[in-house]
Amino acid sequence: MSTNLVGHSNTIIELTLGAAGALEGCISCTAPQPTLDLPQQFAWSGDGKPTNINGSAKIAWSDATVTFLGTQEAFNKAHTKLVACHDNPDTAKDTYVITLKTKDGQPIRTINCKDALVTSVTQSDHDANGSQFLTGTITIRPADVEIT
Secondary structure, eight states: OOOOOOOOOSOEEEEEEGGGOEESOEEEEEOOOEEEEOOEEEEEOTTSOEEEEEOOOEEEEOOEEEEEEOOHHHHHHHHHHHHHHHHOHHHHOEEEEEEEEOTTSOEEEEEEEEEEEEEEEEEOOOOTTOOOOOEEEEEEEOSEEEEO
């Protein structure tokens, strides 16, 4: 059986912050990673020995991060979402979508971070003598993830 594998370089990263819209200038990301959590529960049998009862497994997702160019508009949008998540986390939960695209704009992968909260927004160090771009990083904590 032959499989055509296609690799992509110079991909485009888009981040949509729910109703707040797209965060412009995304340059890198770390996708959320799943971990299977299978709790062990024990019950005591009639002869006093522990018996393992298999509970239901749960997938826990790690945080996603997206680094973006540090424009004032991008920082404001990311910071506004962070403040909303701080002020009222229950109503601030939203679906944030990370889309990876080819350099001609064709979708490669879509990562839907569901019931997610923004947990941090950081900015790079400032160096007036340097030649680096100012960047920001937004950290998103999803309750669930769907990857298509």
